[in-house]
Amino acid sequence: MNWQVRYALASFAKDGASTAEHVGGDLIKIMTRDRPDVLAAITTAETIDQATATHYREQVEGLDFLCGYRTQCIWEGGAIQYLEENHVGWGSFGTLGSAALKGDANSAPHKVYKFSDRLLRQYGRIAKVDREFDRIHRVTLHGGATFRIGMIADYEPTADEVRSLWARFGPVDIVWNINPNGTPQPEAAKAGRELGCEVMKWDELKDRLSKI
Amino acid sequence: MMASEIADHLMGTCASLKHFDAYMFGSTLHGVGQDIDILIVGPGGDLLAQLKKEIHCAGESLPLHTLYMQPSEERHTQFVAREKCIPLAQLASSGSWLSRTET
Numbered sequence: 594m595n596w597q598v599r600y601a602l603a604s605f606a607k608d609g610a611s612t613a614e615h616v617g618g619d620l621i622k623i624m625t626r627d628r629p630d631v632l633a634a635i636t637t638a639e640t641i642d643q644a645t646a647t648h649y650r651e652q653v654e655g656l657d658f659l660c661g662y663r664t665q666c667i668w669e670g671g672a673i674q675y676l677e678e679n680h681v682g683w684g685s686f687g688t689l690g691s692a693a694l695k696g697d698a699n700s701a702p703h704k705v706y707k708f709s710d711r712l713l714r715q716y717g718r719i720a721k722v723d724r725e726f727d728r729i730h731r732v733t734l735h736g737g738a739t740f741r742i743g744m745i746a747d748y749e750p751t752a753d754e755v756r757s758l759w760a761r762f763g764p765v766d767i768v769w770n771i772n773p774n775g776t777p778q779p780e781a782a783k784a785g786r787e788l789g790c791e792v793m794k795w796d797e798l799k800d801r802l803s804k805i
Numbered sequence: 806m807m808a809s810e811i812a813d814h815l816m817g818t819c820a821s822l823k824h825f826d827a828y829m830f831g832s833t834l835h836g837v838g839q840d841i842d843i844l845i846v847g848p849g850g851d852l853l854a855q856l857k858k859e860i861h862c863a864g865e866s867l868p869l870h871t872l873y874m875q876p877s878e879e880r881h882t883q884f885v886a887r888e889k890c891i892p893l894a895q896l897a898s899s900g901s902w903l904s905r906t907e908t
Binding site: 596597600604607662663664665686687747749751752753754756778779780 | 836838839840849853866867868870872873874875877878881882884
């Protein structure tokens with residue numbers, strides 16, 4: 594049994610709300626009272642692209658959920674679109690646990706980015722949203738202006754997180770601290786200025802988009 | 806693997822840690838956790854880049870979640886005190902007071 598499956602099973606056993614068993618390889622089955630059983634693949638991939646997502650779906654009949662076990666796991670937009678179109682949930686281990694309890698594992702998106710993604714799609718001034726990665730969105734306003742927005746979910750984004758986001762995903766116009774209770778550190782804002790982007794919360798982002 | 810064993814592993818494989826203050830926090834200190842939270846406080850630049858490479862290798866088969874802070878950020882947030890972070894060096898030398906986790 595590989596290490597990520599051992600961690601996953603131990604976490605379910607500790608939490609107690611659902612039970613889980615090893616099916617084989619990266620696969621586990623999660624059982625929750627009065628909810629459908631969930632067949633989930635637990636991967637240690639650091640980046641999940643469409644080829645990885647396709648491989649898991651085609652190799653695993655009845656796959657409900659693809660879980661990127663590492664906290665730093667990155668999901669490419671093509672993988673997200675493929676999984677959602679094929680009714681496979683995707684996201685972190687926390688997303689998997691929540692989805693098993695809710696009974697919507699095969700439609701659940703990564704819960705860290707779920708609400709921020711929805712906020713952008715529902716904001717009236719935005720005409721188009723291209724999701725390049727789980728946390729990187731290129732938005733086009735009705736007037737034609739475009740912004741590349743990177744999301745940081747941490748409670749207190751640091752300078753290193755801003756620089757790491759830029760280094761991994763390339764230039765962004767705005768770094769959005771999507772944690773509603775978050776407070777970007779002054780060092781994070783300074784790092785953003787040095788790179789050429791601004792670090793802000795939703796109210797500032799909305800204000801910015803409304804003035805274009 | 807116990808928290809102390811994880812600390813041993815990191816300190817043994819990440820030579821650049823000597824330039825930083827390194828801590829563990831979160832659920833792994835008290836048993837099974839979904840991931841292993843590590844806080845690194847120290848300089849940026851080449852030293853940090855090298856440490857990140859070492860941590861990446863050390864975390865090949867561990868769910869490490871590493872937060873890197875500048876000393877000023879740690880002072881602003883009081884993160885070490887607030888999250889009850891334990892120095893890796895202390896964990897590595899303690900051994901037995903923390904409960905066992907599965908790896």
